[in-house]
Amino acid sequence: MGEAVLGAFLPVLLEKLAHREVLDYFGRLMGVNKKALKKWTTTLTAIKAVLNDAEEKQLTQDGVKLWLDDLRDLAYDVEDLLNIFATKMLKRRIERPQGRTIKLWICSLSKAKFNVSMNSEIKKINDRLEEISTREKQFGLKKLGVSTKPWKIPQTTSHLDGPVIGRDEDKKQIVGELLSKEETCTSNFHVVAIVGTGGLGKTTLAKHVFNDAATEQFNPKAWVSVSDDFDLLRVATALLESLTSGNVRELKELNSVQDKLSKELAGKKFFIVLDDVWNTCNYDQWTTLQSPFRVGAAGSMILVTTRNANVAKMLGDTNPYTLGLISEDDCWEIFKHHALLNDRPQNVDFLKQKVIVKCNGLPLAARTLGGLLRCKRVGEWEEILDHKMWNLSDRMGILPSLKLSYHYLPSNLKRCFTYCSILPNDYEFGEKQLILLWMAEGLIQQQPEENKQMEDLGTDYFQELVSRSLFQKSSKGNSRYIMHDLVTDLARWAAGKTCSRLEDKWNDDLPKTRHSSYIRGQYDGVKKFEVYSEVIRLRTFLPLSLSDHHYYNLAQKMYIHWNKCLLSWVD
Template sequence: MAEALVGGAFLSATLQVLFDRLAHREVLDYLGGKKFNHGLLKKLKIMLLSVNSVLNDAEEKQIADPAVKEWLDELEDAAYDADDILDEIATDALQYKLEAESRTGTSSKVSNMELISPNSYVSGMENRLKEILEQLEFIAHQKDLLGLKVKEGVGEKPIPRSQTTSVVEESEVFGRDGDKNAIIKLLLAGDEGSNNKVSVIPIVGMGGVGKTTLAQLVYNDEKVEKYFELKSWVCVSEEFNIYDVTKTVLAAVTSPHSYDSTTLDLLQNRLKEKLLGKKFLIVLDDMWNENYNDWKDMSVPFNHGARGSKIIVTTRNENVARIMRTVPIHYHLEHLTDEDCWKLFAKHAFDNLSDSSVCQVLETIGKRIVKKCNGLPLAAKTLGGLLRYKEDVGEWLRIEKSEIWDFSYKESKILPVLMLSYHYLPSYLKRCFAFCSIFPKYYKFKQQSLVLLWMAENLLQQSKTNKRSMEEVGDEYFNELVSMSFFQRLSAKEHWFFMHDLVHDLAKYVSREYCFTLEYGKSEDVITMKVRHLVFAWYVPLKRLDSLSRVTRLRTFLPLQDLLPFVSNEVVNEAIKKLRCLRVLKLSGCGNLNQLHGSIGDLKHLRYLDLSSTPIKRLPESVSMLYNLQMLNLSNCYNLIQLPKNMHHLINLRHLNVRGCNKLKEMPRHINKLKSLQRLSTFIVGKGEGAKIGE
């Protein structure tokens, strides 16, 4: 199953962005005016369609065949390069349009685009495209040699999951007595004050936390057995089907009977008759469907049961719980304590070990391993089973120090379990989730900060028919990932979020080698040329900044804290000159940064610029040429006295933060032309025309 689960639309979504760019009318018109060879763009589209057609087969085979994985890596590398070129052309088209609109009609006004020879521009772009086409032609040829075939979308179709049953081995359950008693109390409670004859109790939690096990414990409890006249356990299929669920429930409450040729109407009427006036318990295990109407249609026969009937729903998705529940809140299943996790691990790991002296050594190592499980019973059970027949101390130490994704699929089902949740994500969420692998483990983040990064990396898909802002789309993506336990709130009262340790492992796995995090103790790690997103989670030695000359296609330069206190103007400006593909540049806290070189205006792709808490006095006027810039953070730039006078050219700017810039006397003129602006921390009123409060 694991191989199939690796299939997904992660790379497919990336290619879709390229298809959208290739269809952009303004870009095509701009190139047409320069007599650009449109045949190259058509050839690029054909090549991308060719490789896209076999992606599902490739993503499924990459685990068993390293050559296929390498093929996917090369394809993704080429896709990044193609996106860089198309984004640059789109930016040039935008610049040309803006400069044409702003001409005053005087002959002295010369466009920056006109300073570039049309022939040299076209020639340069065509040559770069030809290089990528050669690369893609080679990749397309390799797909045939690798035997890759056109295949139905594995990542977009559900993969059959293991069927669960109501049977449970209670001797293998630890730390769930309180949860069990709480659910049983809800089951046995009277419903006299409720408007609902049938109560729905959702149990919510991330994959592997033990929702099914808890439901099994409750289902088989003696008090529950006596309280309900009828019971039924249904493992809900991936593709939610009212007919199948109804048939399964009916089969459980009637004598053996074949309903294969029966219509849904007959099934529901038959089930209504069997449930009429009876107090029943039904468990719907592993629900994914969020369609309220589907649930209402399916539940019609249930409403004919006796008052006090109950339905337990287990789900990873809080939206499902909100739709189905009738109780005031749903039951959120928390992780096990380290002590209970250890008991479960030991139950599986130590049963067959005979040497007591070896056991003592392994127990010490095992307790450290259990901490890596972070309270997930599935992880503890799987790791315990993995080490069950191993008495070699070295083997246990190897497991302790290795990352979970290094385990083979046959030995460990941790990755497949988490991959299942990833597999069911829509393609647009897969890209956003994979990007989060840039954060180190245990890193805390806020919703707005992450959404702004997603925006800068062009990971948010806006519908042409929907009027929602990019921020609203990003918030929706974020909340979806929270509802499915990919992100977790630090506490109920805080606005900080984090990724579970094992979920972070999953993000690292699916992001390949394009995200790199420089962490403490890893200062000698090699930053490869394929890296596109670079995060510094530790103090950055100057020699590491010098090594950036090798990764000139970097898109993200992101210190997570003020980790560049002693970096000089020269080092920063040299890095800017080399990193021409940046979308995100954060230089917050550079204690020596008091001047930016004018070459900052050459970063055509830049969407996110953070210069907060630096002693910079002025921004170069070339900043006004960053037409794609969406976020400019200048907060606490205590020496800043002036903003670029042509800042109103930043028509895509959405967030401007100048809070704490106490020496800044006024805003530049015509700030009202920033039509995309969503958030402005402070407006400093000036005396001149175009700088007053009317703006």
């Protein structure tokens, strides 16, 4: 689905093609087809006009989806070629004032070699563009009008995460279980697990319990987001940092971290939440992690959230709490909160039943649908609620409400959101951090009529994604944000093959990968990155950490490899 960002990508590409310096430099290259740029511009402009129709039809026609995939890859390759020209022009501007002298025959030889290479690449692009243009005519794509201007979001001071709705009884039962089992458990600590599918609000319920006054009898309290990448040292370190509210990055050995944990927990009645535990945690890892827990005071508690009942049992809860759907009235209340219905001049109760059906008892669906419709006029709501995407099956299990939230994003936000697919599950990020990454990738485009700095535009982009509930506040504080697992899945679905993580299963589409990240470790070596040798068009190679540890032993050979690829073009 990465092709959906073409609506934002192609205008940027067409602007580069029309740049005067590019046209002039192109014209000076001996043997290069001077008409190529004009042909590319004409063909891509015609294709851009039918993109909206193509995005609709690719939902039901595999041929259109494949065509859009190929068009996306071609657009990236054209931009790569233009970036090579831009680098050449920059090099000329830098060298000329310095009076750099090189033997004329060497310059001529280098220029001739470059011309031959460019001619070869331009011919390949011409052939691919012609083939794509021919295929486009087979689908009968039409020019569709641009959607009407979205309703403006009213100003509000309400907290975006909002109140916890529909889980008071669940909280009461979980708190009751935590307090009652301290008298009966044979060990000094007991595990209580909340089990449920994605989108039910397991994390929200755990927060509700964690902040309840009844749990104040526990001291210390700690919260750790485990996620699908169960790294024992990372989880133990994160737990220690949560308990001490300090930085423990100097501890690089698991044994040292465990020793400190034991000292922090010794003789204390603690309460620990292990949020979002996947089946990547095996019994041996759990046994190692829990060893410091055994020195705590009797009655200590561990609350776990997981999608897998077998994981809950492996951790020690043989009868986990199964979280169910919320009621229709609660669904409506969540939707109302996120759609800002109190600020609507129109009465929208006539759409209540249709909204409830679409949410299907899932808090996340109610939240994201509300975040989507708050940005639309009430007159557009019915069209969105009747969209055919609600009835399409999805092999990845992505909620229709999430797909629609993405579908109705402005094209500039689609590029920024799909870039987030390289973030690991449960990765906590700061607003400025993500904005700077978007800026580095050229994803924030300043329009001529806009009188804003790039950082300010990035803030607008970020807060828009927050308002649509695609980003939400982290449990660790208001300065950090996180994407729900299902929202991360949505970003990966949207990005297609253009974005990937080293931890994902790689496939035959490696040459199409443009943006990639990896979770850095303390002892990363070259072997870890061998798979990247097949990635020849990479733009992003981003090391990320799931803890406050910072490791700087990046694989230098990877940078050398890609620099050689670039220099072979430019020199």
